[in-house]
Amino acid sequence: MQTLRYLLRKEFLQVFRDRMMVTQLLLMPIIQLLLLGNAATFEVKTSRMYVVDRDHSETSRGLIDRMQASRRFNVVGASPSMDVANDWMLRRKTDVILSIPADLERDIVRTRNGAIQLVLNAEDGAAAGVTQSYAAQIIGAYANELGAELMPKVSGHPIEVRARGWYNPDLDYRDYMVPGILVQLVTVVGTLMAAMNIVREKELGTLDQLSVTPLSQSTFMAAKLIPFWVIALVELTLGLLVARFVFHVPMLGSIALVFGAAAVYLIAALGIGLFISTLVDTQQQAMFVTFFIIMVYLLMSGLFTPVRSMPDWAQWMAQFNPVKHFIEIMRAVLLKGATPRDVARPIGILAVFGVVALTLAIREYGRRIG
Amino acid sequence: MTAAAQINGFAIDAQNLTRRFGSFIAVDHITFDVKTGEVFGFLGANGAGKTTAIKMLVGLLAPSEGVAHVAGFDVHSQREQIRRNIGYMSQRFSLYADLTVRENIRLYGGIYGLPPAHIEERTKLMLDTLGLATNADDLVGKLPLGWKQKLAFSVALLHEPKIVFLDEPTGGVDPITRRQFWELIYAAAARGTTVFVTTHYMDEAEYCDRISIMVDGKIAALGTPTELKERFGADSVDDVFVRLARGAKKGEAA
Known part of the structure; x- marks a missing residue:
């Protein structure tokens, strides 16, 4: 426990000492949310x-x-x-x-x-x-x-228009899109940060140094997970403030439930990032792999195109997409006022994801350092 | 050989230690021992297998074959205990460049579970010894290379390990700093720490109690510098090395 404190201090120092990183972490997502929230809409003006x-x-x-x-x-x-x-x-x-x-x-x-x-x-x-x-x-x-x-x-x-069941003339697209975009931003930033982190230490050689100390694998992974988890939650808070006060997105459900679900979701998202980081050898590889995975996750998440209109195999795959579940939870809680009971199932699925991703990351890290 | 070595026996012993990467044999059945308290020089050309051997001993690589004990613990099954008892300074500088001198020391002190008061005390002592007292709050990345190396060595000794492994600690450092570095090594040895050091500076080999020379993954010679010079009828360790290395298939040509 004491060791973990020292390591956490180190991680936070490193993040906040890098001014570019702080800007990327806190400012850029807000700017993106403002831009995308206004631009990404299905509404057709004239x-x-x-x-x-x-x-x-x-x-x-x-x-x-x-x-x-x-x-x-x-x-x-x-x-x-x-x-x-x-x-x-x-x-x-x-x-x-x-x-x-x-x-x-x-x-x-x-x-x-x-x-x-x-x-x-x-x-x-x-x-x-x-x-x-x-x-x-x-x-x-x-x-x-x-x-x-x-x-x-x-x-x-030139092609036939198919009937689209999703369209609802009373729905404000912004209300629908903003929570999804928020999920996207938290996911990209969190997963990417995590994915770049361990491999960076590999590249620098500091990982070898840590590996010859008595530091345990789970303490190491906890020290990598917790800072990004906290930062991503702060980011989510900022994003929700923008959603509320700039976009006036209704927040019908409990905000505590949103954070509870986010806390679980982020363990899955960061766990995937950390797993990638233990697998690859360079930051460049980490970036490519992460972008590939995030792209697939996002495009198949129901953020832009509804999962229900995807082919069966894609719908089946979407069940293994944590982003999809979290977007559903966010929309359900914010826009429909869903209760913990309503979203228990997707939260449960996310929890399983989190456990699996972290276990894989710790095992892979253990395998690498022997 | 110091008195302590005779009493306590071996700090490291390796028998037929081997590491393969596919069909390439990086370390080929090496057998040697290092006595407690000794400064043991592990010599060889680039690519001779020094770093692979050291990585097996510190638990960063699993041996393909053979047995070895470090501080009395088995490298196959007791890595955890080995890690508590060794210090390691790799070829690449591996302190955190974006942390200050003080923060680096505190981090490693914390990882080895030293009490905070103890860390404070050791930090002060270390900074005074290294003449870094006024640089305590400078980022390590900003320090000159020689200082970085000395700092890395001192951090590797922070938890007072029984054995310290140094992988080419003086690479790229000027002669005066190299000299100072060896003074630090002697000081550590005088406190009873066993030092296992790889180098390709042959003048440094003369400072070691015993040396081994690796050629093509095998140990080609092992003994005190004086013994080896006599055996090969050479004037210096450098001479011995050149004679052995001439027969090498890989190594410097690689």
Whole structure:
């Protein structure tokens, strides 16, 4: 225990003596959170709309007016020709084509039913999905006004738009994204710091020196884990403050629960970093391996693309992704006010991860030094 | 040979100690012993296997074959006990460059479990002996190489180990500092510490009680400097070394 105190003092001294490191640890994540929190959103501000109105009726003009008035759409061109419209789409001069068939008004008057067509540029599937939903909303409201059914028929261009169940027009994307980005930052910084640390001592030769002392493997690993664990929790605190006071992310659940889950999660994240550090021989290797793993973890975590829309094998793999579990916990607790009971399972999984990663790191370190 | 050596026997004994890396045999069945309190010079060209041998003795590498005891403990099964009883100064400078002199000493004192008051006291004594009192709060990385080496040696002795292993401690250091370094080695030996030192400066070999010369992973000669000079009809250890090394297959050519 006393030995651990001396080692911790050494680790903290080394971290805080390196001014670049302190900046990287505390300032950069906050800047990134501010940047990404504002930039990374699924929201589509205004889409350019081309109108092909073959009806030229009171009803069709009413629909176009409402599209324009919503500010979600900006009508950039109109003609009766679908060919011209397609040409605009191909040349990326418009994002969406609203095609109103002749006889729309007549059909509505007679049958209280009408069909209109939306053509979307779905190169960016997520954006197209959002645009479609905005349009559907406006069309729906207009149909209500008319006391009729208006069925928008949607086709993607150049590919078909698939229906996306995740879209929820009431959800503020920022609330959804910020907790996830926060997890990403804490993960990258924590894992990378841990991964670079032991191998750095290997490169310098100080690890050999420590290895000939009676220092035990678990004390050594604890001395490596604890400082980064504390720093990452401080970072999380700063991030949560930014989330709360800059982005006004609701925090419905218990903050203590957030920290409890983070405490467990960080043991897993740092444990993986320390394991990498014991495996590799240079800091460069450590960096590459860590980035590879973190990239896969992040892209498959549900931060940007929902896990449920991944193929089965990917969903199965996601169960072994600690980042995914922690993002779920963060979103559930902050946005939905989940209780400890609700998130007990993912926290349990993270705990298992932590134990496994640390055990592997200690064993590998032990194997290396004999 | 000192009186203490005769009474206590061996600090190190190795029989057929061998280390292979794949098909390459870095250390090839070496057998030798080091008497307690002795300054034992472990000589050889670069690549002759000195560092590999020392790493097996301090527990950084597992031997492929053979047995060895350090301070009475088995290198295969009792590394923990060995670590408590040895000091080690590697070829590469291995104090923390981003910690101050005082912080480095305190760290190693703590790792060896010395009481804080004891660490304080040893620190003061060490700094006075080394003439580093005014540099106690300087970062170690900023010190000149010679001072770093002397400091590293003193830190290796902080916990008063029975045996200290020095792997080329004077590499790259000027002659005056080398001289001062050897004074430190003698002082430690006078306090009863066994010193196991590798070097390729042959003049330093003359300062040792006994020396062994390694060629191609094997011990080619072992004895006091005087014995070896007589046996090979040479004027100096350097001469002995050159004669032995001439037959080497690897080593300096590598």
